[in-house]
């Protein structure tokens with residue numbers, strides 16, 4: 001089944017994200033975390049793609065496990081900057097053979113020291129979207145950035161390029177993490193004005209430790225609001241308190257989004273079923289109302 005068919009049914013959908021094992025011997029550990037997350041009845045589970053492309057077969061393996069053994073929709077991420085066009089075509093063929101119908105098409109970060117762009121690689125995610133469209137009957141998701149992508153100084157350009165990407169055949173968008181919902185509402189307003197009409201899934205990252213916050217900021221350049229910084233300042237020294245407060249903060253963001261009419265939410269649960277379960281527990285009646 002295609003994710004877009006589920007997103008369009010008018011109901012509330014919560015999805016989760018896991019990352020694949022870097023080493024084959026860690027496969028069982030990741031599969032076990034995925035099994036627990038699947039018990040929360042998510043709309044789908046997405047599986048990230050290692051930055052260098054080296055874990056590509058584990059992305060496909062976990063995505064197949066989710067679909068075939070857990071009977072949950074899976075979304076396989078695929079990046080193109082670190083691989084040649086031929087390598088990327090090989091991955092798409094493999095996903096097709098495995099019956100994976102949903103792909104999140106990403107450029108990926110440009111590896112340090114690499115000459116980019118080159119003839120043999122896709123330059124931007126929109127070129128990958130075109131390639132996936134040509135390759136089969138896939139549902140295609142793509143990334144978007146409420147605070148703007150770090151490489152692009154001009155938010156208007158970012159939205160113009162986003163429209164170009166969507167017009168190449170994107171079915172839905174998932175946002176980069178953000179911690180201030182007003183930034184998301186403002187972004188939604190601007191992209192709708194630009195004529196982007198596909199569903200947009202806000203990406204919510206439960207921050208459960210001070211080190212995770214630092215990593216997230218380095219990766220995404222996101223702005224942490226004062227309310228979040230106060231929580232970190234007061235509870236960051238205590239892992240248990242920070243975890244509880246981070247789960248409450250993410251829950252609060254989700255409740256606000258749902259209260260404002262958002263139907264589909266993606267949670268960056270990052271192989272932590274206990275965090276995913278705690279958020280779902282907090283939302284148990286909210287998502288039924």
Ligand SMILES: Cc1cc2nc3c(=O)[nH]c(=O)nc-3n(C[C@H](O)[C@H](O)[C@H](O)COP(=O)(O)OP(=O)(O)OC[C@H]3O[C@@H](n4cnc5c(N)ncnc54)[C@H](O)[C@@H]3O)c2cc1C
Pocket residue numbers: 047048049050051052077078079105106107108109110123124125126142143144145149150151152157158161162164165174175176177203
């Ligand atoms: C939801 C989500 C999931 C992600 N999952 C992964 C993952 O699994 N693995 C991973 O390695 N990374 C992942 N990332 C990170 C992502 O790969 C990086 O943010 C990457 O730098 C950009 O990828 P993109 O697909 O958004 O690129 P693009 O859409 O190609 O955009 C990249 C930059 O190029 C600009 N641009 C786009 N088109 C043009 C054009 N025609 N001319 C000039 N400039 C242009 C954009 O404005 C932007 O600044 C994810 C990000 C998000 C938000």
